[in-house]
Amino acid sequence: xxxxxxxxxxxxxxxxxxxxxxxxxxxxxxxxxxxxxxxxxxxxxxxxxxxxxxxxxxxxxxxxxxxxxxxxxxx
Amino acid sequence: xxxxxxxxxxxxxxxxxxxxxxxxxxxxxxxxxxxxxxxxxxxxxxxxxxxxxxxxxxxxxxxxxxxxxxxxxxxxxxxxxxxxxxxxxxxxxxxxxxxxxxxxxxxxxxxxxxxxxxxxxxxxxxxxxxxxxxxxxxxxxxxxxxxxxxxxxxxxxxxxxxxxxxxxxxxxxxxxxxxxxxxxxxxxxxxxxxxxxxxxxxxxxxxxxxxxxxxxxxxxxxxxxxxxxxxxxxxxxxxxxxxxxxxxxxxxxxxxxxxxxxxxxxxxxxxxxxxxxxxxxxxxxxxxxxxxxxxxxxxxxxxxxxxxxxxxxxxxxxxxxxxxxxxxxxxxxxxxxxxxxxxxxxxxxxxxxxxxxxxxxxxxxxxxxxxxxxxxxxxxxxxxxxxxxxxxxxxxxxxxxxxxxxxxxxxxxxxxxxxxxxxxxxxxxxxxxxxxxxxxxxxxxxxxxxxxxxxxxxxxxxxx
Numbered sequence: 001x002x003x004x005x006x007x008x009x010x011x012x013x014x015x016x017x018x019x020x021x022x023x024x025x026x027x028x029x030x031x032x033x034x035x036x037x038x039x040x041x042x043x044x045x046x047x048x049x050x051x052x053x054x055x056x057x058x059x060x061x062x063x064x065x066x067x068x069x070x071x072x073x074x075x
Numbered sequence: 076x077x078x079x080x081x082x083x084x085x086x087x088x089x090x091x092x093x094x095x096x097x098x099x100x101x102x103x104x105x106x107x108x109x110x111x112x113x114x115x116x117x118x119x120x121x122x123x124x125x126x127x128x129x130x131x132x133x134x135x136x137x138x139x140x141x142x143x144x145x146x147x148x149x150x151x152x153x154x155x156x157x158x159x160x161x162x163x164x165x166x167x168x169x170x171x172x173x174x175x176x177x178x179x180x181x182x183x184x185x186x187x188x189x190x191x192x193x194x195x196x197x198x199x200x201x202x203x204x205x206x207x208x209x210x211x212x213x214x215x216x217x218x219x220x221x222x223x224x225x226x227x228x229x230x231x232x233x234x235x236x237x238x239x240x241x242x243x244x245x246x247x248x249x250x251x252x253x254x255x256x257x258x259x260x261x262x263x264x265x266x267x268x269x270x271x272x273x274x275x276x277x278x279x280x281x282x283x284x285x286x287x288x289x290x291x292x293x294x295x296x297x298x299x300x301x302x303x304x305x306x307x308x309x310x311x312x313x314x315x316x317x318x319x320x321x322x323x324x325x326x327x328x329x330x331x332x333x334x335x336x337x338x339x340x341x342x343x344x345x346x347x348x349x350x351x352x353x354x355x356x357x358x359x360x361x362x363x364x365x366x367x368x369x370x371x372x373x374x375x376x377x378x379x380x381x382x383x384x385x386x387x388x389x390x391x392x393x394x395x396x397x398x399x400x401x402x403x404x405x406x407x408x409x410x411x412x413x414x415x416x417x418x419x420x421x422x423x424x425x426x427x428x429x430x431x432x433x434x435x436x437x438x439x440x441x442x443x444x445x446x447x448x449x450x451x452x453x454x455x456x457x458x459x460x461x462x463x464x465x466x467x468x469x470x471x472x473x474x475x476x477x478x479x480x481x482x483x484x485x486x487x488x489x490x491x492x493x494x495x496x497x498x499x500x501x502x503x504x505x506x507x508x509x510x511x512x513x514x515x516x517x518x519x520x521x522x523x524x525x526x527x528x529x530x531x532x533x534x535x536x537x538x539x
Contacts, residue, residue, distance in 0.1 A: 020189055020212065020221050021084065021085055021086060021087075021189065021190075022189065022190055022221050022222060022224075022225060024219070024220075024221035024222070024223070024224060025224045025285055025288070026288040027281070027283075027284030027285040027286070027287060027288035027289070028223050028224035028227075028281065028284070028285060029219050029223075030284060030288075031276070031280060031281050031284045032219050032220060032223045032305065032313060033219060033304075033305055033309075035276050035277070035313060035316060036219075036305055036309035036310065036312055036313040036316075037309060039309070039312040039313050039315065039316035040306075040308055040309045040312035042312070042316070043311075043312040043315050043316070044312075062315075063179075063315060064172075064175075064315060064318040064319060064322060065175055065176050065179035065314060065315065065318050066179075067124060
């Protein structure tokens with residue numbers, strides 16, 4: 001199963017920005033592809049769920065990183 | 076040029092001091108990325124959201140760069156530099172969330188963070204802020220995040236270790252300047268974390284894959300040119316997954332020797348109130364303008380909050396991670412925000428680390444201040460740690476012009492407790508001995524007994 005996922009993520013050759021200076025690590029690159037592939041499914045479902053919620057007038061965002069999250073912190 | 080030794084890793088530019096003000100040079104090699112970063116609106120958006128320090132470009136030639144200079148930036152100054160191994164759990168967690176928010180905003184504008192170092196974050200007004208203006212590279216659709224490994228090492232691994240193994244393990248960042256190695260984190264985390272999806276993948280599996288590919292490094296083509304194409308949608312989802320992983324990490328604070336200190340001290344309510352008034356009066360009587368006050372042994376910051384009325388910033392340090400955590404939560408939630416709580420063991424403060432022992436300054440290199448507040452600490456240094464009083468006085472005098480210090484005599488129950496299990500080898504630990512030792516480096520400007528106790532508070536001035 002894992003091997004199939006790894007093969008799927010290793011399909012395309014890509015290049016990095018000119019100023020990359022970290023060694024990203026081969027294992028890390030492959031793994032993030034696998035995790036992101038799973039995460040995108042979860043996040044898509046979550047986004048639809050929040051769309052349904054908003055249809056019924058409930059607030060909130062599927063994203064933990066959007067601007068409105070800033071407001072939750074008081075100064 | 077007074078180049079800071081902390082900024083040599085990234086060839087896009089470097090940081091230097093000019094007239095004691097921190098400046099940043101953008102090198103010619105990074106010109107296009109920097110211009111795009113500003114013109115895209117990303118810089119303005121990050122500054123508006125208070126996620127990034129603002130800067131001004133120096134265009135009048137008043138500050139010279141090197142031959143490779145494209146721009147000189149003068150960023151908003153950070154009054155006190157702190158490091159991740161000095162942060163409490165929530166400080167490191169907030170710094171992790173900040174990094175992901177910055178990354179999220181960057182992706183929206185067509186950029187990506189090329190590093191995810193915890194040292195890119197500092198604290199200003201009790202909130203984390205990103206300080207590395209040159210971390211933003213143009214995003215090439217389809218590329219993965221080169222800093223994913225670094226994010227796990229600098230944030231996820233130490234946070235997971237603090238939450239699941241021991242909160243003191245943030246100190247591993249001292250011995251590992253590029254974050255906690257994932258194989259080490261994986262080894263130290265309890266077995267149950269293998270059933271936690273986020274930790275199992277980002278740390279345990281990540282560690283295994285790193286090791287597996289390190290063994291085959293010569294057979295692999297460079298990581299950046301081979302594996303894993305990642306769509307923008309997947310990249311964003313990865314950031315959300317990392318944010319969820321960070322947010323789900325919580326630290327259950329244990330009962331602590333200091334955590335409930337103020338509910339269980341030698342002081343009655345009235346005596347506590349009088350001590351607060353006395354500290355307030357002594358700090359208020361200092362004729363100089365106070366920019367930075369250090370509070371050593373600050374506990375949860377009760378007296379730092381008084382000092383915050385007198386100084387632009389109070390660096391509020393204590394050895395106890397619980398007290399520092401409570402201090403930070405209070406400062407971040409209700410203010411005053413000009414308090415920076417940090418974990419510090421004064422018997423062995425943060426060393427200088429990194430290349431040439433110069434990448435990250437030691438605690439003493441960073442600790443100069445206008446006034447130093449040392450309440451209920453001297454007996455711990457002198458008796459628990461056997462430091463002679465004259466050594467304590469000499470160290471404090473090297474850091475500050477003004478000193479507000481409390482002497483806790485042997486008759487005090489806290490000192491009786493410290494001496495209960497050991498031989499009393501401190502014949503000079505008396506009020507007279509304390510004053511004589513400190514007079515070598517200070518003049519005593521004021522002194523006052525603390526009500527309903529045997530203690531004395533002093534205002535001292537460093538001899539010049």
